[in-house]
Amino acid sequence: MSERISVIGTGYLGATHAAGMAELGHEVIGVDVDAEKIERLSRGEVPFYEPGLPELLRKHVESGRLRFTTDIREAAEFADVHFIGVGTPQLKSGYGADMVYVDAAIDALAPLLTRPSVILGKSTVPVGTAARLAARVRELAPVGDDAQLGWNPEFLREGFAVEDTLRPDRLVLGVDPVQPGRIEEVARRVYADALARETPIVVTDLATAELVKVSANAFLATKISFINAVAEVCDATGADVKDLADAIGYDDRIGRKFLGAGLGFGGGCLPKDIRAFMARAGELGVDQALTFLREVDAVNLRRRQHVVELAEREVGGSLVGARIAVLGAAFKPDSDDVRDSPALDVAGQLHLAGAHVRVHDPEGMVNAARVWPTLDFAESPQGAVQDADLVILATEWRQFRDLDPEEVGRLVAHRRIIDGRNCLPAERWIAAGWTYRGLGRHSG
Template identity: 60%
Template structure:
């Protein structure tokens, strides 16, 4: 199949390289000339394991290229919208200007494909009702082009694997039966490889496909905030949240994933998606149906301030002249994404309250320096911890989980650590002479 991806950020670049590796002819389109140049050299403009190799390999085959020239879309049949939908600056809803701009830029080229009717495929996370609106807009620009919605379910750090071997594929098809049949035939050809390998396929209408993604993210966010609420009760009662999580995780109705208590969720998806979901529910007149998500969001944000307060108590009630080593700035390991990062929020809050904060992160250091130039950056954990009065583990990178507590104790001023991700072995660190604190564990 001949595809274009509209937008070559995190979603689009991964999708373009993955589809080319499956044998499709792919043109990645983006308005950012520097980004396009880097991608054509085999370099992703962000950190994602295995992605640079996948891009370079697909470029060598000749099946992948990146461009700023939207006229190249004229030779392609399938056009996949992969642009961002950030939170609005002045409200909780999703900002759809990039989705609209992508469709406008694409429209003049839609009726020129030599392979049959064009199919526009939305993968961006959008409020329910967006696809229907875009279908009307598309009909005004092209008499033959079809629209389908195909939500993505990528996990940062596993995006390549999730695209090549997804755990499910969802189609949102037009209401018209003939349009739905033709759109499905094209999508089946795009996803022939994973479908042949047995990947589950779920087919619904536009609204269903749009709601699948935000429903999944809202459920995961709820699960995280739930276990963090239980952790707070554990701290008040002397129970161990890790043991509770393990016990309830054996129940196959619950499952063990997303039950690790910590400093909460962040990134470019969960926080903005649940807020946009609540905003859209209000527009649809069903505000009360999602009112629980407000508490999920509140619980999540409270976790960050709880760690700030834990640190304040550990330091004797003052941040003045106190050196704090922060291990991790990305919102999760194997990513350089610092959007809505709880780790970076905590580091910034501590610095703002007078502490001498030194941050280290294996991938996100450049992004931290660009956005928080007031924070000192260290190349590794041992350097960051030199003379530290307390160490905070805030992103559970493998390098940090593997730290030697004996070696780290030799460089700090005070062997005190707060494990904000419950990622370390408490006994091992206490045996090495550390005062060890975590979330919801005695």
């Protein structure tokens, strides 16, 4: 059954969700205060890189099933189901999440709800937010208790967001057990396609739904930092972290996923989410429960400094004047997102230490240049490595993994490479005469 849906906020989450809902057969209107962004989306242009999304967006803008506006009144008149997909960045003054955009969306929408409506929050928020917002909606909406709010956290992976929207591995829905209303009924209609394919759904209270996303991200961050901490021990002992991860990954209680040692995690979710989780625990008086996340964060940041120090050793003890190629700027492949990117952070630190740094990334260079305009950017991997004293692979794009070490070797000044993602075939590079340095790995 088709629903009339609005999606408030058309950034990475909102634009992807809006296009996905249209693909699932719903009529959708996306809302944002950024007029330039709305104009681009209305032309079928995606203002960021996400595989598969441009085709999906154009398809449904052209079909008329998906449109965009800056007028929230238009959305309130059109839709009966409203998704909140605005950002919750880290506060500039601390670790907590900045709720200004979520609060503004609710304060703008709720007074316009003149008929029974359901609001489903997708933004990642501190636990307790949904209950507060539900009360705010009932207070502001002309229909009172017939305006109901639930929480439906997103689990999008950059590079796989379209797949995750259309074919999620699970659905989580938080409802107020005292005032459940129509939220579950409406959500089941919205996600009828996924439920028909027997996608698991967890219907729970608001607080649990809010905690699911940050708990998942905290667990993944912990797993990544764990293997990176072990990599430090491997570097000190001559052990090989990749073989170690393979061995413990066969244990089905542990699993091999997210046990790839390297530069660590970044992006717009994991770093700020674990910090916001810690901040909220402190507000609730249970900060000691999550103190381990401070070390998770510290291990992650330490990996970047480790690569800078390793680069300094590789070029003879001083970075001043060293010509270094950094392959990668985005925090992960198949994304142009450079927020808290380990790759870009390393490039920037090398630059500040006096190295001549040349960066290439297949999709992230425009965003990277906004953050670090003083870096040198090359149009190709070959241009980046030309005459380099050292090459650092910092983002595991396929284009970089597939480079021919012999071909690259003919371009560089010295055949030295730091594999910051432990993704290259080390034996092949060593056989081609390269000094190969992995992180926590045997080196040749």
